[in-house]
Amino acid sequence: MSSILSVPRISRRAGKVWRRNLDVFIKTWKVNFFPPLIEAFLYLSAIGLGIGTYVGAIDGVPYINFIAPAVLAISAMNSAFFECTYGSYVRMYYQKSFDAIIATPLSIEDVIAGELLWGATRAVISVTIMLPVLVVFKVVSLPFSLLTIPLAFFGGLTFAGLAMCFTAITPTIDTLNYPSFLLITPMMLFSGTFFPLTILPVLFQYLALAIFPLTHLVSLMRMATLPAAGSLIFLNIAWLLVATVFFCIISINLMRRRLIV
Amino acid sequence: MPGIIEADDLTKTYNDTTAVSHIRFSVQKGEIFGFLGPNGAGKTTTMRMIQCVSPRTSGTLRVFGMDPAINPAEIKQRIGVVPQETNLDPDFTTEGNLLTFARYFDIPETEAQKRVENLLAFVSLTEKRKTSIDKLSGGMKRRLILARALINNPDLLILDEPTIGLDPQARHLIWERLRLLRSQGNTIVLTTHYLDEAARLCDRLVIMDHGTFLVEGTPAALVRDQVVSEIIEMDNTPEVIACLSDLGVPFESLGEQVQVATDSSRELAKTLLDRCKNSRISTRPATLEDVFLKLTGRTLRE
Numbered sequence: 001m002s003s004i005l006s007v008p009r010i011s012r013r014a015g016k017v018w019r020r021n022l023d024v025f026i027k028t029w030k031v032n033f034f035p036p037l038i039e040a041f042l043y044l045s046a047i048g049l050g051i052g053t054y055v056g057a058i059d060g061v062p063y064i065n066f067i068a069p070a071v072l073a074i075s076a077m078n079s080a081f082f083e084c085t086y087g088s089y090v091r092m093y094y095q096k097s098f099d100a101i102i103a104t105p106l107s108i109e110d111v112i113a114g115e116l117l118w119g120a121t122r123a124v125i126s127v128t129i130m131l132p133v134l135v136v137f138k139v140v141s142l143p144f145s146l147l148t149i150p151l152a153f154f155g156g157l158t159f160a161g162l163a164m165c166f167t168a169i170t171p172t173i174d175t176l177n178y179p180s181f182l183l184i185t186p187m188m189l190f191s192g193t194f195f196p197l198t199i200l201p202v203l204f205q206y207l208a209l210a211i212f213p214l215t216h217l218v219s220l221m222r223m224a225t226l227p228a229a230g231s232l233i234f235l236n237i238a239w240l241l242v243a244t245v246f247f248c249i250i251s252i253n254l255m256r257r258r259l260i261v
Numbered sequence: 262m263p264g265i266i267e268a269d270d271l272t273k274t275y276n277d278t279t280a281v282s283h284i285r286f287s288v289q290k291g292e293i294f295g296f297l298g299p300n301g302a303g304k305t306t307t308m309r310m311i312q313c314v315s316p317r318t319s320g321t322l323r324v325f326g327m328d329p330a331i332n333p334a335e336i337k338q339r340i341g342v343v344p345q346e347t348n349l350d351p352d353f354t355t356e357g358n359l360l361t362f363a364r365y366f367d368i369p370e371t372e373a374q375k376r377v378e379n380l381l382a383f384v385s386l387t388e389k390r391k392t393s394i395d396k397l398s399g400g401m402k403r404r405l406i407l408a409r410a411l412i413n414n415p416d417l418l419i420l421d422e423p424t425i426g427l428d429p430q431a432r433h434l435i436w437e438r439l440r441l442l443r444s445q446g447n448t449i450v451l452t453t454h455y456l457d458e459a460a461r462l463c464d465r466l467v468i469m470d471h472g473t474f475l476v477e478g479t480p481a482a483l484v485r486d487q488v489v490s491e492i493i494e495m496d497n498t499p500e501v502i503a504c505l506s507d508l509g510v511p512f513e514s515l516g517e518q519v520q521v522a523t524d525s526s527r528e529l530a531k532t533l534l535d536r537c538k539n540s541r542i543s544t545r546p547a548t549l550e551d552v553f554l555k556l557t558g559r560t561l562r563e
Contacts, residue, residue: 013365095352096346100344103342105334260316
């Protein structure tokens, strides 16, 4: 049998699964469109303006401008992660969609690759909807902030891959709550999102850089919205690149192991 | 001439259990070939290997002359599958299900529209084209799945329990459609629990149990070879048992009934009527069900 690290064979047919998910998304666009819009508005007013009044500025950056890229990165993470955990699990287990699709010329590798691309696309959609709100609040600078859109795809793919690994091994839909609360929630709080990593003890700083993908995505998005290239730019890009390839390959192999018997 | 499907020494094991064990068969173009057997006999596993979604453990398997392990996409492009479990896409309407499936087969949009039109008429669902899946009855869902399996004009149709849970009207409609497809030159492989369905539809069939074939042949030949032509049924009372034992007639007692298999039912029935009083006697022709129960036993399966 092939190893968990072997590179899966994916064909361009993966795009058909992506297209299927897009069709469903468009059919229900009303329920999909408003949450990111409202989320951006709520974060900026409650944390940015509310808490920001007491915080003032961080390293010379107004607090609301400091958290603006984090709001984008968190939304990208959540869209991709929840799409490829609960969303994919429902399609796989309850709707039996994957079983139906692999009876056509598509392989299971194509199906999962399509799901991962769709997860990354959900991240892009969220960030694209939120960005105009941030522009209206005048907390991000143009045109460099537009880079957050390709970054959302890149980071979205990382989280989609990570999510799909959990989906491939979870025994039931309920056990998907564990990664949600034990990984995603701490990551949302301790990745340099609402306060700089530098105020944490050094050990925790290294830990956040070593294990939290969000740390790197927030860092890159902040460079785009300020805009200001940081010293970690190459580390951030390299870390995300390696993690994305790693998670995506493993998740596809785990899924094949789960579904092809 | 090599068949549409050629299997030799085909085996599938899951961990320690052997689901399919060294089976050999060949399905010819244009025939309806049936797999019968109790639950867990290995029918679905065999179907899944043919449809390239479950890799075989050993042996050879060729579909259209190609190996499912090497050319799955090419094979799957030419087959249509009706799975045992209803797996229509609840996110789409009746028509949406067919159109989405057409895309998986690379069928251009305008051609797909045309085929959807014809297929909806073929399974009598034209009026339900805009209906969402959860509003369809069980019979409508099965018909839609049949239409979905035909979207790519398959050369080979694989049906796993196609009429499970359907009312007689819906079953007859599906049978009629399958015969029509055969008359157009399609090859059909199906599994079923319904022995009347197998007897009506199949040109050839195999009865499977514990992963191996017990018998293979046409439905009529199987009944002729495996059991005698008529079955006499009588009440299961001590008098009848005693009477049959006295006459030396072999019988099988099944709950309320005693069954006697015979080739000359009329003479034997007359004798029994004379000799064994106080019992109703009825005779009927032997069916595939008698063959099935004789070969696989009456013990309930998981």
